[in-house]
Amino acid sequence: MTMTPRRGPVVRIFAGSRRLASRLAALPNRASTAKYKLRSGALPAGRHAPLADPRTSKRQTLARLGFYVPAVLYLAVFFGYPLAANVVMSFQDYTVTSFYDGGAPFNGLANYAAVLGDELFSTTLWNTVVFTVASLAFQFAIGLGLALFFRRHFPLSGVLRALLLLPWLLPLLVSGTVFRWLLDQDYGVVNHLLLNLGLIDDPVPWLVSPDHAMAAVVIANVWIGIPFNMVILYGGLTSISPQLYEAAALDGAGAWQRFRHLTWPLLRPVTSVVLMLGLVYTIKAFDVVMVLTQAGPADATQLLSTWSYQLSFTQLHFGQGAAVGNVLIVIAMLFALVYLRAVRREQAGR
Amino acid sequence: MPAHRRRIALAAATTVLVTVPGCGLITAETGPNTLTVADYYTAEPGNTALTEILRSCGEETGVTVVREVMPRSQLVPKLLRDGAADTLPDLVLSDNPDLAKLASTGALLPLDGRVDTDGFYDSVLAAGSYQGDLYGVAPGVNGLALFYDRRVLADAGLQPPTTWDELRETAAALTGDDRYGLALSAIGTEEGTWQFEPFLWGAGAELTDLDSPEAETALTFWASLFADGSVSSSALNWQQSDVAEQFVGGHAAMMINGSWQLASLDAQQDVDWGVVPLPVPEAGDQPATPLGGEVWAVPEGERQERAVALLDCVLAPDNMLQWARLRADVPAHPDVAARLVEERPDLAPFVASAPSAEARTAELGTGYPAVSQAISTALQRVATGQLDPAEALARAQREAADAS
Numbered sequence: 001m002t003m004t005p006r007r008g009p010v011v012r013i014f015a016g017s018r019r020l021a022s023r024l025a026a027l028p029n030r031a032s033t034a035k036y037k038l039r040s041g042a043l044p045a046g047r048h049a050p051l052a053d054p055r056t057s058k059r060q061t062l063a064r065l066g067f068y069v070p071a072v073l074y075l076a077v078f079f080g081y082p083l084a085a086n087v088v089m090s091f092q093d094y095t096v097t098s099f100y101d102g103g104a105p106f107n108g109l110a111n112y113a114a115v116l117g118d119e120l121f122s123t124t125l126w127n128t129v130v131f132t133v134a135s136l137a138f139q140f141a142i143g144l145g146l147a148l149f150f151r152r153h154f155p156l157s158g159v160l161r162a163l164l165l166l167p168w169l170l171p172l173l174v175s176g177t178v179f180r181w182l183l184d185q186d187y188g189v190v191n192h193l194l195l196n197l198g199l200i201d202d203p204v205p206w207l208v209s210p211d212h213a214m215a216a217v218v219i220a221n222v223w224i225g226i227p228f229n230m231v232i233l234y235g236g237l238t239s240i241s242p243q244l245y246e247a248a249a250l251d252g253a254g255a256w257q258r259f260r261h262l263t264w265p266l267l268r269p270v271t272s273v274v275l276m277l278g279l280v281y282t283i284k285a286f287d288v289v290m291v292l293t294q295a296g297p298a299d300a301t302q303l304l305s306t307w308s309y310q311l312s313f314t315q316l317h318f319g320q321g322a323a324v325g326n327v328l329i330v331i332a333m334l335f336a337l338v339y340l341r342a343v344r345r346e347q348a349g350r
Numbered sequence: 351m352p353a354h355r356r357r358i359a360l361a362a363a364t365t366v367l368v369t370v371p372g373c374g375l376i377t378a379e380t381g382p383n384t385l386t387v388a389d390y391y392t393a394e395p396g397n398t399a400l401t402e403i404l405r406s407c408g409e410e411t412g413v414t415v416v417r418e419v420m421p422r423s424q425l426v427p428k429l430l431r432d433g434a435a436d437t438l439p440d441l442v443l444s445d446n447p448d449l450a451k452l453a454s455t456g457a458l459l460p461l462d463g464r465v466d467t468d469g470f471y472d473s474v475l476a477a478g479s480y481q482g483d484l485y486g487v488a489p490g491v492n493g494l495a496l497f498y499d500r501r502v503l504a505d506a507g508l509q510p511p512t513t514w515d516e517l518r519e520t521a522a523a524l525t526g527d528d529r530y531g532l533a534l535s536a537i538g539t540e541e542g543t544w545q546f547e548p549f550l551w552g553a554g555a556e557l558t559d560l561d562s563p564e565a566e567t568a569l570t571f572w573a574s575l576f577a578d579g580s581v582s583s584s585a586l587n588w589q590q591s592d593v594a595e596q597f598v599g600g601h602a603a604m605m606i607n608g609s610w611q612l613a614s615l616d617a618q619q620d621v622d623w624g625v626v627p628l629p630v631p632e633a634g635d636q637p638a639t640p641l642g643g644e645v646w647a648v649p650e651g652e653r654q655e656r657a658v659a660l661l662d663c664v665l666a667p668d669n670m671l672q673w674a675r676l677r678a679d680v681p682a683h684p685d686v687a688a689r690l691v692e693e694r695p696d697l698a699p700f701v702a703s704a705p706s707a708e709a710r711t712a713e714l715g716t717g718y719p720a721v722s723q724a725i726s727t728a729l730q731r732v733a734t735g736q737l738d739p740a741e742a743l744a745r746a747q748r749e750a751a752d753a754s
Contacts, residue, residue, distance in 0.1 A: 096716070100433040100455035118752070119745075185584045186601070208586040210734050296538035297586045298730035313427065314539075315720045315753055316451060 086322045094318035111319040128303045132282045138222040143229025151237050168227035176291030179220040183207050210300035213293050217301050221288050229274055236270030276339045283332055304328045384414045389443035390422040395613055399676035407663035413656055433457050438649035440657040446477045446645045450711040453480035459648045464658050474682040477641045477709035486645030489670045490679025492609040493639040493707050495699040500622045502603045510626045514571055517629040521580035524603035531580040533593045533602035541589055542726040544640050548628050551638035557721050560747040569739040573732045609700040612678035627699040641707035680704045720753035
């Protein structure tokens with residue numbers, strides 16, 4: 001990991017493009033490749049003889065910087081600007097009129113005070129925690145189970161694995177709508193099945209009771225998130241050498257011991273990446289909730305993301321909506337810090 | 351670094367630098383004789399009706415009309431963006447509760463004295479006004495009424511209810527075997543609030559005073575329909591289109607819905623339906639339905655005079671009749687409405703409620719969205735049994751006051 005802790009979680013998503021850009025910048029000639037590698041300390045000094053002439057070296061620095069320009073511009077325009085604008089907006093009294101005449105007076109911390117003082121804030125925060133933790137736990141556990149299952153090769157395993165990717169390929173609007181039908185209280189298949197199996201006596205009001213709605217959106221979100229977890233964890237599993245398992249088996253390790261002492265520790269780097277990316281995706285989940293429950297009933301599934309949307313686009317308090325959005329970003333950043341710290345400690349420990 | 355590679359590097363960097371400011375080129379340029387219209391009539395029959403009327407009025411006034419159609423939820427955000435970029439369309443067809451926020455920006459042209467609205471229903475003009483000036487005019491409006499399944503009511507030997515008490519009794523009597531007595535929308539958005547407003551106003555309550563005893567009466571009655579089991583609690587997640595599906599599917603004996611459903615109800619064969627005005631608290635009361643429908647507005651700009659001329663043509667009696675006929679709307683002029691009722695008697699309940707229909711933003715203006723949100727949340731809190739009506743309304747009033 002070449003990340004510095006100051007960068008936010010969203011940068012992580014773009015990290016790929018940044019890395020690609022630096023690789024591109026490194027490509028054109030050997031000298032710059034050498035220097036690029038040098039920076040990460042992979043090559044001994046003295047290999048970069050062509051750098052001796054100061055004029056050439058200056059030109060090469062310029063050229064290298066030139067290759068950075070597209071990535072930097074991209075980040076500045078599509079990431080930096082919106083983020084900065086959102087922060088600024090959260091300190092403004094931004095109304096519909098502001099769009100037209102551009103005037104939005106600064107109002108200090110009034111938006112944050114309004115949001116934090118709102119009766120909904122604690123509910124929304126708690127809902128977001130429950131939704132994120134429950135979604136991540138089940139997505140990961142089921143994803144890992146499936147990944148372990150598919151490591152044993154059996155007929156049609158490739159086909160099955162491909163089919164399991166389906167939830168990932170479907171637009172969220174489609175899967176959300178299907179879940180709305182499935183979980184309908186009166187005519188949904190889920191209740192029909194549970195009733196016929198005798199597991200319940202009365203239809204469960206999945207989407208229309210404050211006690212069940214959160215479970216319903218978590219179920220839908222878990223289903224959507226399983227393929228992502230499975231694919232990445234499966235990739236991690238295939239990189240563990242089979243010989244290790246053979247050796248462990250020869251030493252008499254059982255299935256559980258092999259998992260506990262081989263798979264689990266060796267999979268840890270992948271696990272932390274999966275959980276971190278999953279957290280970033282889940283904490284900002286929006287569409288699945290909007291389709292299933294519209295953040296209802298009675299705010300039972302109101303998350304920070306849906307509340308931010310509602311404040312901005314239903315109530316037209318754009319400043320308050322921006323403030324909630326920023327709270328969301330800060331929370332995600334905190335988790336990114338924890339993650340980066342853990343990674344660093346792990347690397348230092350090696 | 352070989353020279354040609356360096357050139358490629360430079361070229362790549364320059365391309366990026368040049369392309370980014372070039373984004374301005376995307377904005378469409380239109381000539382003085384072309385008018386743009388922004389609307390959300392994506393569905394039939396409104397889509398074809400609108401294209402047709404704009405074409406014939408365009409010919410009459412000598413302009414070409416280009417429509418920009420988008421989903422409903424995107425219209426206001428798009429107009430806000432356009433306002434910021436100074437590229438507003440020449441005409442806008444917007445939902446009437448959204449008009450106040452558009453007018454509050456100062457982007458719209460006041461229409462008093464510019465278009466002929468002589469004799470229009472006062473309620474229609476009120477829905478198009480913001481702070482005393484007319485900014486939007488609707489050729490046709492809609493409202494809510496009670497639809498019922500003729501066969502089911504006849505089998506039970508019941509008449510369509512006219513009062514709240516009758517509504518409650520009839521709905522309870524018709525509930526049973528895979529069927530609810532009544533379907534309505536109690537979703538946590540403006541749609542849910544709009545469906546509750548007839549009860550709220552019917553009881554004599556005001557949007558500005560949500561914790562009044564009258565409001566409590568209204569919410570208590572409304573909640574009793576759920577408590578009786580006459581309305582499915584799934585209604586908390588139903589939009590009005592879902593309500594119509596429940597009715598057509600035979601899962602509800604009656605439904606509260608709008609005149610825009612008439613066209614699709616005509617098209618189906620499953621249910622033999624009738625429609626009556628919404629029940630009122632006591633016999634003889636006037637139904638108090640919210641006034642619905644889209645209003646035309648003209649953003650200020652170089653082509654505003656041509657846009658006004660086009661709008662005048664759209665509002666002419668014959669065009670108004672044609673429009674309302676295709677959309678099953680109530681025409682904005684009583685004379686035209688009377689002509690249409692002769693053709694289509696089932697529109698009569700909607701026409702009857704049009705003069706007394708209330709504009710949702712008349713009192714609250716731009717404060718309406720926050721109040722609407724507070725009401726729909728209160729409905730859900732009561733229907734799910736979290737709070738009793740008095741508590742929920744007190745909280746709604748607090749939320750509405752905080753938000754405005």
